[in-house]
Amino acid sequence: MSARLKLTLSYAVIVVVSGGLLLAAVGLFLLRYVPDTVDFFPNRGDLSRAFVPVASMVMLVLLAFGLGAGWLLAGRMLAPLDRIGDAARLAAQGSLSHRVSLAGPRDEFRDLADVFDSMLEQLEAHVAEQQRFAANASHELRTPLAISQTLLEVAEADPDRDVDALIARLREVNTRAIELTEALLLLSRADRRTFPREIVDLSLLAEGAVEALLPLADRRGVAVEVGGAPAPVLGSAALLPQLVTNLVLNAIVHNLPAGGAVAVRTHSMPQAVALVVENTGEVLPAPLVATLVEPFQRGAERTRGDDHAGAGLGLAIVDRITQAHGGTLVLTPRPDGGLIVTVWLPHPYPAAPPA
Template sequence: MSRRPGLSARLKLTISYAGFLLLASTLLLALVWMFLLRYVPDSPKGLLGVAPNRYLLLRVFAPAAATGLAFLLAFGLLGGWVLAGRMLAPLARIADAARTASNGSLSHRIRMEGPEDEFRELADVFDTMLEQLQSHLGEQQRFAANASHELRTPLAISRTLLDVARNDPTRDQGELIERLHTVNTRAIDLTEALLLLTRADRRSFTREPVDLSLSVEEATETLLPLAEQRRITLNVTGEKTQTAGSAALLLRMVTNLVQNAIVHNLRAGGTVTVHTESRRDASVLWVENTGHRLPPELVPTLTEPFQRGTARIRTDEHAGVGLGLAIVHSIVRAHDGTLDLTPRPTGGLLVTIRLPATP
């Protein structure tokens, strides 16, 4: 955006300081002159109609006042320039940091020292913003790399299957078509999950009242056949729990949690417990499941995209695309909530979600 050149902030402050000093000095000299006129004794007027004492006083006072004003103007300009430079020095550091960040380097920090003032607060806020931008950029880069890797695999498999079908016309086409359908379904699921994750990150949804207990009821009814197939017992407890947000996203959040709890469970005889609870300051949802013991160092990484855990990878149709908890985490953040993952001592995981409560 092109703009016409103007005076710098330092020059404007310098002129302002000097102008204020000159004005204050002029007012002071005017007061002194009035004081002198008041207390200088009168004398008979001379030929020019002016009292000789006051005439002599004017001849002496006027040049001295002019000289003093000129000196104060020069002093005000010089002192104002120095003071303005010192006062604007923190802004220069912030501008340099912003210029560095605009060139693509987000690792630079101002780390301004000194007392707590407006400039220090601005610098700290700017450092925090750079830290968050660097963190988000790193997450986006890792996510893009993982997404490219995950999408490349089904596409490569599809190309291989098509090459086989083209080079070997006698091969069973039904088997190839079935395998190709499975691979393409996985690619579509991954694409839809990526789109959902992006939508949650952008917070592009309308907030409306949502009862988490109804979302839990719908999700568990949908996943009940899967639980019965795996001989997993579903327990739903709790009460009406109101929050505000996207009903579709919150339903997807609950569905992902329950599906993960079913899939990553014991081979038979496991349990999944889903509970909703209203508290004074939050609407709470927790999902607890049995399963294998999880290393404590693995749990914090489960919300990262495409992180399934070394002992949690499944090869069946319900294994997902590695975005289940990442989507849950993104939806929780988009609704200004918190997500806690706690490994159970006997095996399995306890997932606790706290969302803002509504009256």
């Protein structure tokens, strides 16, 4: 049975039972004070024969009224659920733009409709982002494959081809494709949020990342400074090093052509820890900064000719890893040029708030 039919029957049963009890009480009350042996006055039998048919008709009327009124009342009460169900069916068919938009006073049905609308809005945004990401990923992966094919075709048509140069160029293109594939896999892994967690010190990760990337910074003439307090967090020992490395690498690569600087600092607060990576560079407008966490978005000096240009997934990976750990990523452009990137993560041992 449908919910509407169940509610209708419930209303009808309540009405009939209540009417039956009322009629029974009236009947017993009347019959109690009527004598059974007087001939010239209506006795119990007379009243019973007069009362029972009328009571039966009243019960039938109450039953019909209970069913009809219950059906209408149940339909009116369940109308919001019908609208939510219609929206759910449209969403199942792929239409995520429809909204319930339930009006009226705020009650349980209104709250349910608002929550459902919020879920549809998030799903629509997520699907649009995934579609855009898939299109961009396909384009990015297609580029190195197309380059490889072109190199092979040119080499095949050129009898005096330089095999060593061809091999070097193919190795470079293949390396870029592998890096992009690994970045996509890492991004997917961060989105799933299924990874073991342990205590990891961001200050140690920052020192390790700076030490590993110091040769690159020296070649580019970028001075790197690292310091700060111990910053323990509860997270993935595989994903958090990628987060720190990506931030330091971005800060070194997307810097001034000469005389650039990078500062990496860690802070520990009572409720959270912070990793701050600040670098010099060109002045970044606020609208551009807001898009840097989107996949395949490249800021200033992010050219493909650069041996460390990447695919525009660095900050996107950082953002996803931060969200997977329940943290927040904040990008702030420096007035003199460059960027300040702050990663806030929950403290594994939060201090009690002051009384």
